[in-house]
Amino acid sequence: xxxxxxxxxxxxxxxxxxxxxxxxxxxxxxxxxxxxxxxxxxxxxxxxxxxxxxxxxxxxxxxxxxxxxxxxxxxxxxxxxxxxxxxxxxxxxxxxxxxxxxxxxxxxxxxxxxxxxxxxxxxxxxxxxxxxxxxxxxxxxxxxxxxxxxxxxxxxxxxxxxxxxxxxxxxxxxxxxxxxxxxxxxxxxxxxxxxxxxxxxxxxxxxxxxxxxxxxxxxxxxxxxxxxxxxxxxxxxxxxxxxxxxxxxxxxxxxxxxxxxxxxxxxxxxxxxxxxxxxxxxxxxxxxxxxxxxxxxxxxxxxxxxxxxxxxxxxxxxxxxxxxxxxxxxxxxxxxxxxxxxxxxxxxxxxxxxxxxxxxxxxxxxxxxxxxxxxxxxxxxxxxxxxxxxxxxxxxxxxxxxxxxx
Numbered sequence: 001x002x003x004x005x006x007x008x009x010x011x012x013x014x015x016x017x018x019x020x021x022x023x024x025x026x027x028x029x030x031x032x033x034x035x036x037x038x039x040x041x042x043x044x045x046x047x048x049x050x051x052x053x054x055x056x057x058x059x060x061x062x063x064x065x066x067x068x069x070x071x072x073x074x075x076x077x078x079x080x081x082x083x084x085x086x087x088x089x090x091x092x093x094x095x096x097x098x099x100x101x102x103x104x105x106x107x108x109x110x111x112x113x114x115x116x117x118x119x120x121x122x123x124x125x126x127x128x129x130x131x132x133x134x135x136x137x138x139x140x141x142x143x144x145x146x147x148x149x150x151x152x153x154x155x156x157x158x159x160x161x162x163x164x165x166x167x168x169x170x171x172x173x174x175x176x177x178x179x180x181x182x183x184x185x186x187x188x189x190x191x192x193x194x195x196x197x198x199x200x201x202x203x204x205x206x207x208x209x210x211x212x213x214x215x216x217x218x219x220x221x222x223x224x225x226x227x228x229x230x231x232x233x234x235x236x237x238x239x240x241x242x243x244x245x246x247x248x249x250x251x252x253x254x255x256x257x258x259x260x261x262x263x264x265x266x267x268x269x270x271x272x273x274x275x276x277x278x279x280x281x282x283x284x285x286x287x288x289x290x291x292x293x294x295x296x297x298x299x300x301x302x303x304x305x306x307x308x309x310x311x312x313x314x315x316x317x318x319x320x321x322x323x324x325x326x327x328x329x330x331x332x333x334x335x336x337x338x339x340x341x342x343x344x345x346x347x348x349x350x351x352x353x354x355x356x357x358x359x360x361x362x363x364x365x366x367x368x369x370x371x372x373x374x375x376x377x378x379x380x381x382x383x384x385x386x387x388x389x390x391x392x393x394x395x396x397x398x399x400x401x402x403x404x405x406x
């Protein structure tokens with residue numbers, strides 16, 4: 001089946017090239033660095049140190065590698081690849097002195113081989129990313145050690161891969177070691193592949209900042225975070241009367257910043273005046289859109305409640321609830337949290353988050369909480385306590401990295 005995939009990927013090369021230039025025209029692709037998509041480097045390589053290549057699909061996955069970068073950026077030359085422009089911008093702003101960033105090439109054998117021949121990584125950490133069969137096959141043929149970290153497979157993907165079990169198994173056999181993101185992921189991947197799958201916790205929860213935020217007074221500040229396609233519009237429509245009744249300050253942080261103009265237009269139609277965080281006029285309006293990277297933590301610190309997106313639509317899987325919980329925020333999430341099932345189940349048992357089934361239910365829960373200071377304080381306290389739990393065995397990971405890179 002790999003041979004068929006290789007033939008198909010080669011046939012798609014003209015379409016890939018056309019699509020790249022369409023994306024450049026729409027400003028979704030870097031007009032200077034697009035050549036990296038074809039395996040051509042745009043920076044010089046440091047030949048004095050061993051190269052640790054970290055691949056992560058986008059910002060969320062990359063941020064989980066922070067503890068690895070902190071530990072090894074002075075020891076190894078760290079190459080980071082991602083697929084999105086927003087992740088490249090984020091890395092440039094916050095990690096430019098620690099790592100070198102390149103876009104991973106499209107999964108065409110000749111481009112993958114060109115990339116690997118130039119960089120010659122000593123070890124690859126593939127973090128919670130899609131399976132790229134041609135790249136992984138090239139890695140194996142060049143005998144490069146590669147660890148798969150935070151491996152996951154959603155229930156829907158599990159059902160699809162059942163029809164191509166051998167292809168999935170053969171792709172995963174290219175990894176020296178596979179670490180599952182959760183116990184459920186470990187079971188699903190093992191059932192598909194019958195390979196040895198390890199579990200040392202969720203890498204995204206390996207490093208949390210703790211806060212004494214529960215000591216703050218009520219701020220009536222609500223953060224709507226990591227939203228996808230129209231989630232923030234539906235959320236705000238459902239809590240429209242509550243915003244005005246309690247004079248709430250709403251900060252909206254969409255997952256993909258390119259949607260900001262459309263969000264602003266839609267919210268204007270609902271009768272709200274909108275500020276952008278970058279314009280510094282945030283005191284004027286009830287709703288502020290956070291339009292810059294790396295700012296969520298500072299808003300979690302002052303927020304009473306966080307409505308976490310990516311969980312009200314199917315096939316996204318939810319986002320990390322521990323990030324706001326470690327600042328003592330009440331977390332409200334939708335029911336579609338396949339990527340974080342075990343964490344949410346434990347948080348619900350610990351009375352440290354709230355799961356709702358509909359947008360309308362958000363408003364009901366919010367009103368109950370805003371009218372009950374004791375209940376808010378209780379859930380905030382439980383959330384903060386839960387966030388302090390041990391979620392990842394980082395020393396085990398460091399041990400494996402050092403064994404394989406040496």
